[in-house]
Amino acid sequence: MTAFAVLVDWGTSSFRLWLVDGAGDVLAERRSGEGMATAGEAMGGFAGVLERQLDALGADADLPVIACGMVGARQGWVEAPYVETPADPKSLSDGAVRVPDAGRAVFILPGVCQRAEGAFDVMRGEETQILGLDVGEGRRLACLPGTHSKWVVLEGDRLTGFSTFITGDLYAAIAGHTILKHSVEPQDDAFDVAAFQTAVRTAFARPAELSNRLFAIRAAGLLAPGEAQHPATILSGLLIGLELVGAASRFGRLDETSVRLVAAGPLAERYRAAFDALGFAAHEEDGEAAVRRGLLAAARKILT
Amino acid sequence: MTAFAVLVDWGTSSFRLWLVDGAGDVLAERRSGEGMATAGEAMGGFAGVLERQLDALGADADLPVIACGMVGARQGWVEAPYVETPADPKSLSDGAVRVPDAGRAVFILPGVCQRAEGAFDVMRGEETQILGLDVGEGRRLACLPGTHSKWVVLEGDRLTGFSTFITGDLYAAIAGHTILKHSVEPQDDAFDVAAFQTAVRTAFARPAELSNRLFAIRAAGLLAPGEAQHPATILSGLLIGLELVGAASRFGRLDETSVRLVAAGPLAERYRAAFDALGFAAHEEDGEAAVRRGLLAAARKILT
Numbered sequence: 001m002t003a004f005a006v007l008v009d010w011g012t013s014s015f016r017l018w019l020v021d022g023a024g025d026v027l028a029e030r031r032s033g034e035g036m037a038t039a040g041e042a043m044g045g046f047a048g049v050l051e052r053q054l055d056a057l058g059a060d061a062d063l064p065v066i067a068c069g070m071v072g073a074r075q076g077w078v079e080a081p082y083v084e085t086p087a088d089p090k091s092l093s094d095g096a097v098r099v100p101d102a103g104r105a106v107f108i109l110p111g112v113c114q115r116a117e118g119a120f121d122v123m124r125g126e127e128t129q130i131l132g133l134d135v136g137e138g139r140r141l142a143c144l145p146g147t148h149s150k151w152v153v154l155e156g157d158r159l160t161g162f163s164t165f166i167t168g169d170l171y172a173a174i175a176g177h178t179i180l181k182h183s184v185e186p187q188d189d190a191f192d193v194a195a196f197q198t199a200v201r202t203a204f205a206r207p208a209e210l211s212n213r214l215f216a217i218r219a220a221g222l223l224a225p226g227e228a229q230h231p232a233t234i235l236s237g238l239l240i241g242l243e244l245v246g247a248a249s250r251f252g253r254l255d256e257t258s259v260r261l262v263a264a265g266p267l268a269e270r271y272r273a274a275f276d277a278l279g280f281a282a283h284e285e286d287g288e289a290a291v292r293r294g295l296l297a298a299a300r301k302i303l304t
Numbered sequence: 305m306t307a308f309a310v311l312v313d314w315g316t317s318s319f320r321l322w323l324v325d326g327a328g329d330v331l332a333e334r335r336s337g338e339g340m341a342t343a344g345e346a347m348g349g350f351a352g353v354l355e356r357q358l359d360a361l362g363a364d365a366d367l368p369v370i371a372c373g374m375v376g377a378r379q380g381w382v383e384a385p386y387v388e389t390p391a392d393p394k395s396l397s398d399g400a401v402r403v404p405d406a407g408r409a410v411f412i413l414p415g416v417c418q419r420a421e422g423a424f425d426v427m428r429g430e431e432t433q434i435l436g437l438d439v440g441e442g443r444r445l446a447c448l449p450g451t452h453s454k455w456v457v458l459e460g461d462r463l464t465g466f467s468t469f470i471t472g473d474l475y476a477a478i479a480g481h482t483i484l485k486h487s488v489e490p491q492d493d494a495f496d497v498a499a500f501q502t503a504v505r506t507a508f509a510r511p512a513e514l515s516n517r518l519f520a521i522r523a524a525g526l527l528a529p530g531e532a533q534h535p536a537t538i539l540s541g542l543l544i545g546l547e548l549v550g551a552a553s554r555f556g557r558l559d560e561t562s563v564r565l566v567a568a569g570p571l572a573e574r575y576r577a578a579f580d581a582l583g584f585a586a587h588e589e590d591g592e593a594a595v596r597r598g599l600l601a602a603a604r605k606i607l608t
Contacts, residue, residue: 074526082527113527118506120523121516148483148519164519169482177477178470179452202422207512208553211546212425215452215468219424222378223386223417242515249512 003027005064005303006054007295009288010071011125012036012147016288017053019063024296028057036070039077046077047102064105066299068291069125072097072108082113082122086158089131089294093301107302109295114162119250121164125291126150129262130159132293133285141251142260144287145240145271147172151247163250165243175235180214183221183231195230196270197277199237204245204278213238240274254280262287307331309368309607310358311599313592314375315429316340316451320592321357323367328600332361340374343381350381351406368409370603372595373429376401376412386417386426390462393435393598397605411606413599418466423554425468429595430454433566434463436597437589445555446564448591449544449575451476455551467554469547479539484518487525487535499534500574501581503541508549508582517542544578558584566591 004022008015013035019028030053034042039049050065072080080097095110111124126144130152133142137156144150147168153161175184202213217231248254261271261282268284275282308326312319317339323332334357338346343353354369376384384401399414415428430448434456437446441460448454451472457465479488506517521535552558565575565586572588579586 113523115527118520119516120520120527122523122526163513163516164523165515166482166519167515170478170515170518173477173481174474177481178473206553207514208546208549209467210511210514210550211469211471211474211543212423212467212550212554214474215470216422216424219417219426219468222426223419223424239515242512245512246514246516249510250516 003060003063005066005296005299006059007292007299008050008065008067008071009125009128009291009295010036010039010067010069010076012070013038015039015049015053018292018295019057019059020292020296020299024293026292030056036073036076039071040075046071047099050106051103062104064107064299064303065102066096066107066109066295066302068109068128068295068298072111073124076108078108080108080110083110083127085112085114085116085162086155086160087112087127088157089127089159090157090297092127092131092294093298096298096302107298109298112159112162116161119161119163121162123150123162123164126152127159128294128298129287129290130154130294131297132290132295133260133262140260141247141254141257142262143247143271143282144262145243145267149243151251153251163247165246167239167243171236171239174214174239175232178214179218180231180235183218183229184235185232191270192228192230192233193273195233196237196273199234200241200244200274200277203238203241207242207245210238210242236270237274240270244274244278244280254278257281258283260285262290264288307364307367309370309600309603310363311596311603312354312369312371312373312375313429313432313595313599314340314343314371314373314380316374317342319343319353319357322596322599323361323363324596324600324603328597330596334360340377340380343375344379350375351403354410355407366408368411368603368607370400370411370413370599370606372413372432372599372602376415377428380412382412384412384414387414387431389416389418389420389466390459390464391416391431392461393431393463394461394601396431396435396598397602400602400606411602413602416463416466420465423465423467425466427454427466427468430456431463432598432602433591433594434458434598435601436594436599437564437566444564445551445558445561446566447551447575447586448566449547449571453547455555457555467551469550471543471547475540475543478518478543479536482518483522484535484539487522487533488539489536495574496532496534496537497577499537500541500577503538504545504548504578504581507542507545511546511549514542514546540574541578544575548578548582548584558582561585562587564589566594568592
């Protein structure tokens, strides 16, 4: 069991590290909440966070590190400038930036940006997941759900376009900081798949009415307080439905496309239910395995 | 100058009081931030707030008070149960609730609710503005913009339907509690009417893409940091555009309808710019004058 490299997916609020051998098998892993948003302020900064995690594994001092995600943002450790669309994920390693004075070899992969008029967009981390997908042939769509969901178009070897939908971000802001804070109390609102799918269909059919449909959640609580309301479920369904109709507006009919749904756990379940509600096909892939494969592919190009 | 009644528009976060004579002329007025949200906790509660404001005017102890707004909500002073649509604004006074043990005669006007499937909605205060409009004949639409904008359909004497859009509430939540908090800094973002109108048209034409267009505000700041961005202006334009397309979805083509825009000041200006951007006609009325006329009409029915 000889370690080959350290792979790190370093996002805004999460840190995930894998020690892998030359075959890509995972020898050990670490995960924490020391994301980009807090690591800069931690003792020793980004280097301190990384070394403490590696010490805990007893990793060799000369083992190289390949990282992706917000750690490469301007406000991260060292900025890894964006690659522009159309981008070849297999060439991400060409844009890797080596962190100066890191004590060991640390390379940060670039994000991808899109400068199309009316569609300015950026990603950091998802491009490495894309690199780790078995992308197949022809034009394909990938959906990477989250706080800032990414929808990505792949054509041949190229990542030709993408759109971000701030679905999770909107959910937290609306549930916590609008009139709906009086309605959405997750603790007494178990996920109800029928209510969720109805809300997905409503937002997909009538995205224009979103703001009114949000208030209707509150009004239902006032006018029919005894009935099961599922406010959190409905809010989630409206916002995921809005994301799906937005993706269809940007990328064409989803019922004629098989979408790669790159997710795991409860989020994958919820998006699967949304796709089902609309009769769309989604092919699921585990996002964590994808980012690890992408980091490994980049590591092989950079280190060998 | 003989005072006839005290009229109070008592909303969630504002208190406005007018002392009027029998002709409806304003003899004195008071305004404060002692809205429903805080008045209950004030010394002496709602009665304490009201009496201190009246004392400041030297108002007679037996002068009656007619109030509307959130003061009549369940969490207000005394609940004035909703009148259901279709409702006749001229009959609001029939549903007025007299506050017990208020020391003087205090009447609170009811709000209006709508129980239509998929369109549950409530209002408190706006129905009294509607009562104060010179509503004309036939089917008409009124837009009452605000934190929770109301769009109201009037047919003959009746308020037959309405929809709330939480435009201002969404603005504050998105500007303050999503990734856009890094972009929207009102102090360095003067209102730009061209950028605003472009955003209004974008949201009106492509409401499905709202969530993506929000992220594009952030991406533009990252990708073209030197250029004038107008993030606050664009956010406002997208959300008001979403409201207008939502109203069109609920109530039919706005280009064939003259809408009463019941507003004043900067909000009226902004909505006028939005209507202009889409080529819609709006006839403006001052919302404060309207609520005062509505309260006066109710006072005349209740007190004489």
